Amino acid sequence: MKEKSTMSQKMGTTFLSFLCIFWVMPVFVVLWNSFKNKNSINLMPFELPNAETFVGAENYLAAIDKYGLLQSVGWTVFITVGSVAAILLFCSMCGWFITRVKTWWTKLIYVLCLFSMVVPFQMVMYTLSLVANMLHLTNPWGIIIVYLGFGAGLAIFMFTGFVRSIPIEIEEAAMIDGCTPLQTFFKIVVPIMKPTYISVGILQTMWIWNDFLLPYLVLDLNKYKTISIVIQYMKGSYGSVDMGAIMAALILALIPVVIFYLSCQKYIIKGVAAGAVKG
Amino acid sequence: MSSVELKHICKIYPNNDKKKKHNLKVTDEGVLAVDDFNLEIKDKEFIVLVGPSGCGKSTTLRMVAGLEEISKGELYIDNRLVNDVEPKDRDIAMVFQSYALYPHMTVRQNMEFPLKLRKMPKDEIDRKVNEAAEILDITQYLDRKPKALSGGQRQRVAIGRAIVREPKVLLMDEPLSNLDAKLRNQMRAEIIKLRQRIDTTFIYVTHDQTEAMTLGDRIVIMKDGVVQQIGTPQEVYEHPINIFVAGFIGVPIMNFFDGELIKDGVRYYVEVEGARIELSPEKEAKMAARGVQAQKVTVGVRPEHIELAEVPGKMIPAKIDVSEMMGSQINLHINVNGKEGIIIVDTMSNAGRTFQMGEKINFTFAPEVIHVFDADGRNLEY
Numbered sequence: 001m002k003e004k005s006t007m008s009q010k011m012g013t014t015f016l017s018f019l020c021i022f023w024v025m026p027v028f029v030v031l032w033n034s035f036k037n038k039n040s041i042n043l044m045p046f047e048l049p050n051a052e053t054f055v056g057a058e059n060y061l062a063a064i065d066k067y068g069l070l071q072s073v074g075w076t077v078f079i080t081v082g083s084v085a086a087i088l089l090f091c092s093m094c095g096w097f098i099t100r101v102k103t104w105w106t107k108l109i110y111v112l113c114l115f116s117m118v119v120p121f122q123m124v125m126y127t128l129s130l131v132a133n134m135l136h137l138t139n140p141w142g143i144i145i146v147y148l149g150f151g152a153g154l155a156i157f158m159f160t161g162f163v164r165s166i167p168i169e170i171e172e173a174a175m176i177d178g179c180t181p182l183q184t185f186f187k188i189v190v191p192i193m194k195p196t197y198i199s200v201g202i203l204q205t206m207w208i209w210n211d212f213l214l215p216y217l218v219l220d221l222n223k224y225k226t227i228s229i230v231i232q233y234m235k236g237s238y239g240s241v242d243m244g245a246i247m248a249a250l251i252l253a254l255i256p257v258v259i260f261y262l263s264c265q266k267y268i269i270k271g272v273a274a275g276a277v278k279g
Numbered sequence: 280m281s282s283v284e285l286k287h288i289c290k291i292y293p294n295n296d297k298k299k300k301h302n303l304k305v306t307d308e309g310v311l312a313v314d315d316f317n318l319e320i321k322d323k324e325f326i327v328l329v330g331p332s333g334c335g336k337s338t339t340l341r342m343v344a345g346l347e348e349i350s351k352g353e354l355y356i357d358n359r360l361v362n363d364v365e366p367k368d369r370d371i372a373m374v375f376q377s378y379a380l381y382p383h384m385t386v387r388q389n390m391e392f393p394l395k396l397r398k399m400p401k402d403e404i405d406r407k408v409n410e411a412a413e414i415l416d417i418t419q420y421l422d423r424k425p426k427a428l429s430g431g432q433r434q435r436v437a438i439g440r441a442i443v444r445e446p447k448v449l450l451m452d453e454p455l456s457n458l459d460a461k462l463r464n465q466m467r468a469e470i471i472k473l474r475q476r477i478d479t480t481f482i483y484v485t486h487d488q489t490e491a492m493t494l495g496d497r498i499v500i501m502k503d504g505v506v507q508q509i510g511t512p513q514e515v516y517e518h519p520i521n522i523f524v525a526g527f528i529g530v531p532i533m534n535f536f537d538g539e540l541i542k543d544g545v546r547y548y549v550e551v552e553g554a555r556i557e558l559s560p561e562k563e564a565k566m567a568a569r570g571v572q573a574q575k576v577t578v579g580v581r582p583e584h585i586e587l588a589e590v591p592g593k594m595i596p597a598k599i600d601v602s603e604m605m606g607s608q609i610n611l612h613i614n615v616n617g618k619e620g621i622i623i624v625d626t627m628s629n630a631g632r633t634f635q636m637g638e639k640i641n642f643t644f645a646p647e648v649i650h651v652f653d654a655d656g657r658n659l660e661y
Contacts (some may be wrong), residue, residue, distance in 0.1 A: 167377050167379065169375040169376075169377050169379035170380075170381060170382075172344075172346050172366075172373075172379065173373065173380075173440075174381070175346070175365075175366045175367060176344060176371065177440070177444075178367040178393055179367065183396070191381075192381075192383060
């Protein structure tokens with residue numbers, strides 16, 4: 001019996017190992033291609049770089065110098081950090097408020113937030129870009145507001161779920177101890193909600209960092225480009241594709257978000273599970 | 280001085296669910312969760328609000344705390360009208376059933392928190408926290424987080440956080456309900472000791488009549504949002520104003536038998552199951568003064584006041600259903616003509632006697648321990 005389970009365990013491990021390799025293969029392909037010259041990328045994409053095809057950091061330098069990748073990294077960081085900070089601050093406050101204050105309109109806000117999660121972006125993108133143009137939100141500051149709107153659904157859903165699990169007596173105790181509502185929120189509720197802040201932060205960061213369509217539609221592309229837009233622009237207008245620079249740019253775009261995810265991944269499960277079971 | 284005065288306090292909730300069944304009074308304005316609550320609490324008095332769940336005791340306490348709006352009436356703390364004063368400005372502290380400790384703070388930080396908010400100097404905060412920790416014997420846990428403490432220790436911390444502020448009024452909302460029976464008894468004794476050490480006014484809410492009887496200077500017994508009786512533990516035990524109070528106070532609960540009140544000139548008798556028992560002169564005088572006439576009544580007698588005896592004409596026959604040996608006493612669950620009751624028998628005075636299931640016994644009771652209630656449940660003496 002024991003042997004059987006060990007056998008099936010081994011088979012499972014082997015299968016899953018292959019699956020893992022298969023899963024991360026594209027990333028490795030991009031990684032080694034980023035060190036190869038253009039021709040060999042096109043002709044032999046699955047071959048490792050050798051003495052002939054290896055070009056060192058040439059592709060990276062091209063991506064940075066020729067295509068202004070650094071500037072786009074700056075804008076992407078600005079938009080991501082700004083949007084995530086706004087989502088975390090406003091949505092946690094909103095989630096706390098609509099959980100604790102029960103009126104018909106707080107219920108309505110909650111339902112609208114849930115509804116916004118159901119509607120696909122493609123359905124609203126045309127009207128959204130029009131509205132963004134009208135309101136002059138076509139710059140990195142403006143797009144933060146657009147991201148706040150799109151991120152609010154999931155964020156408020158997660159925050160309300162967690163706030164419901166916080167016993168209201170803790171907040172009442174804070175009120176009696178001398179807290180104003182704002183002090184109760186920042187000194188008591190925020191520290192308790194830390195796991196949810198982290199998981200919402202991670203989910204939103206990864207989405208906003210990698211997002212292509214929304215900045216492409218909203219931003220004034222003559223002035224501001226995010227990484228994903230720059231990579232798209234590397235394809236050129238007349239079919240000339242700088243594959244080397246694209247590979248290098250992809251790797252550069254991946255590094256921060258992978259590091260961020262790896263350092264925070266343990267909190268995701270914690271944050272999602274928090275609130276599900278009363279602690 | 281820290282007196283509290285509740286004048287005609289009412290709590291009205293909107294009657295959203297018209298089909299919901301409850302015993303609360305419903306008016307045009309809504310459901311009366313607390314109905315015309317009047318109480319004057321003296322400085323340093325220990326008041327216990329007691330009653331079954333849904334009776335409005337916690338709502339009343341929350342109104343005193345400022346966590347619930349007062350629909351009608353006036354609340355004074357130290358002769359200051361505080362109806363519209365924020366909880367933080369009422370100079371009260373509260374201990375919750377669920378402890379309500381701040382989970383991200385250590386015990387010390389929890390206790391320091393209200394003092395820091397008041398911008399107290401650091402050395403004074405330290406002194407007060409250490410003093411409170413010493414009183415509650417939690418000094419060794421000061422650097423732990425609440426999750427690393429047991430239920431009893433957490434409740435001590437919650438009490439500590441409340442007393443460091445030296446509030447005018449200390450409110451406690453069923454603070455011992457989450458603890459197991461043994462710890463509850465221990466903590467009850469601790470609260471009695473604590474009360475002797477800190478000079479403040481206490482308002483304590485519980486559904487446990489033992490806690491109410493042992494802790495309170497005065498007890499307020501509530502039912503369906505209405506105050507039934509206010510009095511010292513002895514008063515409510517000896518002179519229950521109605522059948523609800525009589526049944527609620529005392530363990531095991533009072534026995535109630537259907538009977539008849541007979542008036543023979545100036546004398547009053549009760550007739551229960553063929554036994555005719557005259558009332559004490561004191562009770563007779565009270566009933567005569569109120570002009571009580573002969574009527575069908577409910578006779579209440581506490582289990583500890585019943586004697587097993589063979590007194591012709593005054594004994595009531597019963598059958599033993601269950602006999603519970605408690606050590607110093609035996610609780611006999613009896614059946615009197617289809618009605619259940621309970622008798623406490625002292626093991627010392629009945630040494631060697633055994634009680635079998637189904638055994639027939641006779642009992643009686645002294646005239647001075649009888650409580651006579653009319654058809655509405657009101658004690659005919661008052």
